[in-house]
Amino acid sequence: MSVSGIPPHYLPRADLLTGKTVLVTGAGDGIGRSAALSYASHGATVLLLGRTPGKLEAVYDEIEAAGGNKPAIIELDLSTAPEDSYASLADNLASELPCLHGILHNAALLGDRRPIANAGYASWLDVMQVNVNAQFLLTRYLLPLLHQAPVASIVLTSSSVGRTGKAYWGAYAVSKFATEGFMQVLASELENTSNIRVNSLNPRATNTAMRRAAYPAETPTNNPAPQDIMGAYLFLMGDDSAGITGGAFDAR
Numbered sequence: 001m002s003v004s005g006i007p008p009h010y011l012p013r014a015d016l017l018t019g020k021t022v023l024v025t026g027a028g029d030g031i032g033r034s035a036a037l038s039y040a041s042h043g044a045t046v047l048l049l050g051r052t053p054g055k056l057e058a059v060y061d062e063i064e065a066a067g068g069n070k071p072a073i074i075e076l077d078l079s080t081a082p083e084d085s086y087a088s089l090a091d092n093l094a095s096e097l098p099c100l101h102g103i104l105h106n107a108a109l110l111g112d113r114r115p116i117a118n119a120g121y122a123s124w125l126d127v128m129q130v131n132v133n134a135q136f137l138l139t140r141y142l143l144p145l146l147h148q149a150p151v152a153s154i155v156l157t158s159s160s161v162g163r164t165g166k167a168y169w170g171a172y173a174v175s176k177f178a179t180e181g182f183m184q185v186l187a188s189e190l191e192n193t194s195n196i197r198v199n200s201l202n203p204r205a206t207n208t209a210m211r212r213a214a215y216p217a218e219t220p221t222n223n224p225a226p227q228d229i230m231g232a233y234l235f236l237m238g239d240d241s242a243g244i245t246g247g248a249f250d251a252r
Contacts (some may be wrong), residue, residue: 003163003202004247006232016238018043021100025078025138026107028055030208031157034226035104035233040068042234047093050107051077078107078134079126090141099148102237105135105156105179110210111171124171131175136182143196151195155236156183158200158248180248187246197245199236203229204251224252 022039026032027048033055036046040063048056048071056073063071076085093100111127112120139154146152161169162176180200187198207223232251235241 004249006235006249006251010231010235010240012042012231012234012238012240014042016042016234016240017101020102020237021045021047021097022102022104022237023047023049023074023100023142024104024106025049027059028052030210031203031206031226031229031233032104032106033059034230035106036071037062037066038227038230038234039104039237040071041066042238043069044101044237045069046071047074048072049074049076051075051079078130078138079109081134083137086137086141089138090145093142094145097145100142100145100152101149102153103139103142103146103155104233104237105138105154107134108157108175108210109172110213113168113172113214114170115168116170119170127171127175128178131172132178132182135179139186146196147194149195151239151242152197153237153241154186154196154198155233156198156200158183158202160202160204163202163248183248184246191245197241197243199241199245199247199249201232201236201249201251203232206251 017039022044024032024036024046027036028050036048036059040046048059050056053075060071060073109127109130112123156179158179159176161173162180165173183198183200190196206229207220207225212220229251
């Protein structure tokens, strides 16, 4: 696998995403929240997808207070939503939007960090449902809207343990290997048949709730805050990355 870096000292222009509509999963907290705010501050209309209304409403209010385009809230629990929920979501968006310019697949579960020999099946299924199956379903049903855009970008969130497996990372690591595989397959399918590019992005160590749960002995402030790595998210979502597809990127 070829791992690529974001252009050094990348500075997105203020209107990078003007006129674009972008959907962000897990938009209520952590990297998803920062990405939603950053996309909005660069001109995008952001669709905030998550399972906790209060968190989504707080991000909505922040975007409006900052003068951004009016966002939309999509309440969807990726761990339990049946397939027809994704079909309905796609139908509803198609009735409101001429196209969709991007998806940031950010939502994920960490699950149990324990040896495979002691892994719980229920937890394993939960992680795969959110990190793999929901990602497939959302992409599958929103592809027609992405095809309607002049150019579009799908960004899938990866991890270092989805590129080199490590002990005790269990379902999470396996789900991120699946994410990389999904990215490669989809990018290959779409490369010569559409204007949709597909890439993966590993945020690396970032001060988020998931990182703190995974590394409780670590000093959280030794890692950058989510807003400090947004250049990578803007680069891959905006037209500065036009023509780049099938890449496995690191945020820094």
